[in-house]
Amino acid sequence: MIDTGLLQRAPTRASLTRIDRPGSHYGAKVAYPPMPADTASVFISRLLEAKSAGLRILYPLSGVSQGEPGTPVVNGSGAGGTSLPVTGIAGGYQWKEGYWLNVVDADGVHYLHNIRNSGTGNGTLRVWPPLRGDFPDGCLVVLDAPKIEGAITSDIAWPLPTDEIVTIEFTIEEAA
Known part of the structure; x- marks a missing residue:
């Protein structure tokens, strides 16, 4: 969670006050499993464009089914x-x-x-x-x-594989 609030400490340092401000939102570090280089090339191509255009991807539910609402x-x-x-x-x-x-x-x-x-x-x-x-x-x-939508806030990097297997990681943060 990207927290836009803050903690304010009294001048005497005796108390701490939480000040909530609007705008807190989410970010996520995304790591795709290793994939063949020819598959990764499509991911990389799309991520390069998304660095400027923004990105919307499924938010991983870690195996939890949220059913059919x-x-x-x-x-x-x-x-x-x-x-x-x-x-x-x-x-x-x-x-x-x-x-x-x-x-x-x-x-x-x-x-x-x-x-x-x-x-x-x-x-x-x-x-x-x-x-x-x-x-x-x-x-x-x-x-x-559910999805997370926003800007890619990290550099986009990938190894140049010698075994033709590529891993891709990046960070996305909601922009709205």
């Missing part, structure tokens, strides 16, 4: 802070604390959030970090295949 959308105009009211969730679908989701704005930008409560069906999801955009009624909420 239906077609959730923002419900009404009450989305704000850490509250995300949703409707359109499939009957019986359970969303759980620790699940990842995207809220997609009108321009198609995917904002990554983590769910902080559990529940079934339509309801209000508590998310972290606080919502960073305007998400009116009907904005898409993606639970089954």
